[in-house]
Amino acid sequence: MEIIFFLINYFLNGENMDFKKIINKGLKKIFEFVESKEEGNHKIPTKLDIEEKNNIDNKYNIEIPEKPQNIEIPKIEPKLSEIKSTENINRNEIIFEENNAYGVSHKGNRENNEDYILIKKIKDIYILAVADGIGGHNAGDVASKMAVDILEEVITKNYNENLSIEEIKKLLKDAYNTAHNKIKENAIGDKEGMGTTLTTAIVKGDKCIIANCGDSRAYLIRDGEIVFRTKDHSLVQALIDEGHISEKEAMHHPMKNIITSALGLDEFKVDDYEWDLIDGDVLLMSSDGLHDYVEKETILKTVSSNNNSKDIVNELLKIALEKTKDNVSIIVYKKLTLKN
Known part of the structure; x- marks a missing residue:
């Protein structure tokens, strides 16, 4: 998730870098992390399709800024029944x-x-x-x-x-x-x-x-x-909010599958x-x-x-x-x- 903070910091803080270079570098860094995930070193909480990797050249070194402190979510403890298994459920439709x-x-x-x-x-x-x-x-x-x-x-x-x-x-x-x-x-x-x-x-x-x-x-x-x-x-929503892309452009953006909040992840x-x-x-x-x-x-x-x-x-x-x-x-x- 560090790469998301890197990109958002650049977009929101007005760094003088070419927009296309930021996107390309961001994608390269994501796939460096995807590769290292296979070795158990990192986890990337995204829905980015791995097949998009074929469009990315090899690698840039990017210094990742320190990750912000996680927000502590208060726990509530209702008595919940045991979590149901999904193994016997037909999920096709x-x-x-x-x-x-x-x-x-x-x-x-x-x-x-x-x-x-x-x-x-x-x-x-x-x-x-x-x-x-x-x-x-x-x-x-x-x-x-x-x-x-x-x-x-x-x-x-x-x-x-x-x-x-x-x-x-x-x-x-x-x-x-x-x-x-x-x-x-x-x-x-x-x-x-x-x-x-x-x-x-x-x-x-x-x-x-x-x-x-x-x-x-x-x-x-x-x-x-x-x-x-x-x-x-999502990252593309942040880009829309900042005026960098339109909603129509977001549908075809190479980073449209990167989300910035989800249940179960640190960013929630x-x-x-x-x-x-x-x-x-x-x-x-x-x-x-x-x-x-x-x-x-x-x-x-x-x-x-x-x-x-x-x-x-x-x-x-x-x-x-x-x-x-x-x-x-x-x-x-x-x-x-x-x-x-």
Whole structure:
């Protein structure tokens, strides 16, 4: 992760280096670390595709600045059931459906599916979640399912209809902290370095409360336009924020898979959002297997041209599978128009 701090320091502190050189040097250093990981010396908490290495020349020496102090996350200790194994679960295609919410997680063009999703009605709320695991061997799929299982258990056990919006936000962050700590505790042996993104929506009447860590996303789409969207915890998002690249350029950027926050990793933070819903709104949630490969205009056209959640998801999945190199997870919740 030191290379991420190196790059961000250069971009944000205004060093007088050519932008392209920074990117090229950054990529070279990442692959030096990837090679040394095989010898057990370093771990790189990224989702960078190794095949991109073929585009990189050999090596530059870069002095890495000292890593900032890690933020200590307070532990909470609810009594959680034993973590469920993923070994006997068919992860090739996972489908959830609950009234006006529908979701699919598909292995896409990868051998294994490291994504996991959840749609569940709990009392007067819907809980919707997308997790995208990272880590070698079987670590990514373990981390993503562990996060979703703990999220589901914490919310189911502690939610009641009298909670305020602020109390729901706190409950979500407690669930994230619990999952983060549990993943770190289990990141040993061939699971070392595992982590996961996690984007969660709780829909309660006309309110939608979002918690986000990583680069999975939630969108609120109204009248064919994106009115709200979560902000990715990623290097390319930092470049967008600084005006170095556009959102369209970010889709094709060679470092688009580098995330700067995830459950289970030292770099961990959770953003929360509160959105108002009106009749006809569409809440779309996805892993980067969709939004890194399917353009915004195509997503909006697909949402507008289909009337129900299942049709939207299935058409978006079909489009994504023609383009993506990753697992694909998509959830759609549609706030139904009230009939007189």
